[in-house]
Amino acid sequence: MKTLLRLLLKSQHQRHRSGPAQTDKGMTLVELLVGAIMAFLIITPMLSFVVDMLNTDRREQVKSNTEQDLQAAVDFISQDLSQAIYIYDQAGITAITAAKLPPPPANTTGTPILVFWKRQQIKNSVPVNATLTPKPSNCNPAALTGTAGECNDTYVLSLVAYYQIRDTTPNSIWCQPSGGNCPTRIARYEIREPVRNPYTTDVTKPYYDAADLSDSQKGSEAFNKDFDFSKPTVNVTMGANFPAPEVLVNYIHYSSTNVPIPTGTQCQTLLAVTPPPPPATFNANDLLITDASNHSFYSCVDTSKNIARVTIRGNSLRRIQTDADYDANKSAYFPTATVQVQGLGGLGK
Numbered sequence: 001m002k003t004l005l006r007l008l009l010k011s012q013h014q015r016h017r018s019g020p021a022q023t024d025k026g027m028t029l030v031e032l033l034v035g036a037i038m039a040f041l042i043i044t045p046m047l048s049f050v051v052d053m054l055n056t057d058r059r060e061q062v063k064s065n066t067e068q069d070l071q072a073a074v075d076f077i078s079q080d081l082s083q084a085i086y087i088y089d090q091a092g093i094t095a096i097t098a099a100k101l102p103p104p105p106a107n108t109t110g111t112p113i114l115v116f117w118k119r120q121q122i123k124n125s126v127p128v129n130a131t132l133t134p135k136p137s138n139c140n141p142a143a144l145t146g147t148a149g150e151c152n153d154t155y156v157l158s159l160v161a162y163y164q165i166r167d168t169t170p171n172s173i174w175c176q177p178s179g180g181n182c183p184t185r186i187a188r189y190e191i192r193e194p195v196r197n198p199y200t201t202d203v204t205k206p207y208y209d210a211a212d213l214s215d216s217q218k219g220s221e222a223f224n225k226d227f228d229f230s231k232p233t234v235n236v237t238m239g240a241n242f243p244a245p246e247v248l249v250n251y252i253h254y255s256s257t258n259v260p261i262p263t264g265t266q267c268q269t270l271l272a273v274t275p276p277p278p279p280a281t282f283n284a285n286d287l288l289i290t291d292a293s294n295h296s297f298y299s300c301v302d303t304s305k306n307i308a309r310v311t312i313r314g315n316s317l318r319r320i321q322t323d324a325d326y327d328a329n330k331s332a333y334f335p336t337a338t339v340q341v342q343g344l345g346g347l348g349k
Contacts, residue, residue, distance in 0.1 A: 059316070059320070062317070062319040062320055063332065063335065065316070066315070066316035066319070066335055067335045067337075069250075069251070069314065070249065070335060071337055072249070073186060073249040073337070074337045074338070074339040075339075076248060077114070077248075077310055077341075078341050080118065080160060081114075081308055081310075081343055082341055082343065082344075083118040083119055083120065084117065084118045084306060085116075085306070086229060086232060086303070087115070087116040087301050087303055087306055087307070087308050088116060088301065088303065089286045089287060089289065089301045090285065090287070090288060090301070091286040092115070092233060092303060093115050093289060095233040096233050096236045097112065100236045100237050100239055101189075101237070102163075102189045102191075102222070104163060104165050107167060107168050107169050108165050108166060108167050109165070109168060110163040110166070110187070111163060111164050111290075111291040111292075112161050112163050112289075113163065113164050113290065113291070113297050113298060113299055113310075114160075114161070114162040114289070114299050116159075116160055116343065117157055117158070117159055117160075117229075118160055118343070118344075119156075119157065119158075119344065120155065120157075120158045121155055122153065122156055122195060122216065122217060123141075124151045124152075124153065125152075125154050125195045125217050126152045126195065127139065128150045128152055130199040132147065132148040132149075133150065135208070135213075136213055136214065137212055137213055139214075154195060154196070156193045156194070156196070157227075158193070159189075159191040159192075159237065160188065160190050161190075162187070162189075162248070162297075163186070163187050163188075163189070164184050164185075164186060164252065164291050164294070164297040165184060165187050165245075166294075170182060177320070177321070178322070181254050181255065181322075181325070182254065183251045183254055183315055184254045184294065184297070185247050185248075185249065185252060186247070186248045186249050186252060186312070187245035187248065188246050188248050189246075190220070190243065190246075191223050191237055191242070192220050192223060193207075193219045193220075193223045193225070194207045194213060194219030194223070195207065195217045195219075196208075206225070207219075220242075220243050221238065221240075222237045222238050222240065222241050222242045222243065224236060224237050224238050249312070251319055252297055252312060252313065252314055252315065253294075253296040253313045253315035253318070253334055254296065255294065259296065259313065259326055259334075261290060261295040261298055261311075262288065263284075263285075263288065267284070267287040267309070268284045268287055270300055270340075271300055271305070271307055271309060271340075273287065273302050276304075287301060287302060288300055296313040296314075296315075297310075297312050297313070298310075298311055306343040306344070307340070307341070307343070308340070308341060309340040310338065311338045312337050312338075313334055313335070313336045314334065314335050314336070316334070317333045317334075
């Protein structure tokens with residue numbers, strides 16, 4: 001009995017005894033330093049790879065945007081040119097530039113690259129019955145046949161000029177990011193004649209009065225009503241009160257180093273121009289129209305055939321950096337778009 005009690009007490013005593021003290025072993029300073037170095041060696045290349053991927057993605061994105069902008073621009077020009085009835089070559093533009101074509105906006109330099117006359121449709125602008133509808137401004141497209149307000153469509157002439165424009169101030173909204181060579185942009189001027197009056201009996205007043213026309217039917221103040229296609233370089237405009245230009249596309253390449261472009265002789269080949277027989281004069285250089293200091297927007301024009309070939313070169317890198325000069329090794333980031341259009345037949349030299 002005593003032996004059994006002694007055994008129970010001994011086991012109970014051992015149960016309540018605490019075991020040996022446990023110690024937690026941490027990392028030494030050397031181990032922390034080695035771990036940090038290893039993490040640096042692994043993370044740095046990965047971070048550089050990620051940054052490079054982001055930059056590449058950004059460049060590809062601006063490249064894609066520039067290509068889309070250029071395509072939209074040449075599509076618009078193509079549609080515009082398809083209505084042309086007279087396209088000026090370099091000799092023609094030189095003859096009408098002084099005091100007749102619009103000047104570039106303030107704080108810019110600009111060169112006309114494509115200039116032509118076109119026919120433009122104006123809907124619901126000529127009254128069918130001058131008694132029921134005396135003024136074009138009263139034209140009502142919903143009018144029924146034989147009622148007041150019924151009008152027909154008509155055509156008017158428009159002088160269209162596409163300019164290559166570059167800002168001379170580096171902080172312009174068209175020159176972002178600011179600094180370095182500002183990109184150029186293409187702007188469009190349109191000088192339109194007012195709606196003609198088919199019912200007039202006064203030969204000195206072939207047009208409706210401005211008060212009789214709605215805004216869409218009025219012409220430009222710069223339009224010269226004495227213009228005659230038999231003398232295409234005379235009385236082209238009034239030389240003043242020009243409308244404001246509309247920007248077609250920005251980030252056209254500008255470089256201090258000219259990029260190769262076709263010569264006048266090459267334009268002759270591209271357009272299949274046959275020189276007229278003597279004694280007519282012919283100068284192949286008149287076929288090429290370009291900015292003398294930059295060749296990113298140029299055209300080859302044959303006035304006699306009323307045909308034009310237009311080329312635009314963009315600069316996608318200029319959207320994200322200021323030192324984006326042309327590099328043949330990066331030509332993909334300087335996309336080009338070209339369109340060749342023959343205008344309406346009829347007028348020419």
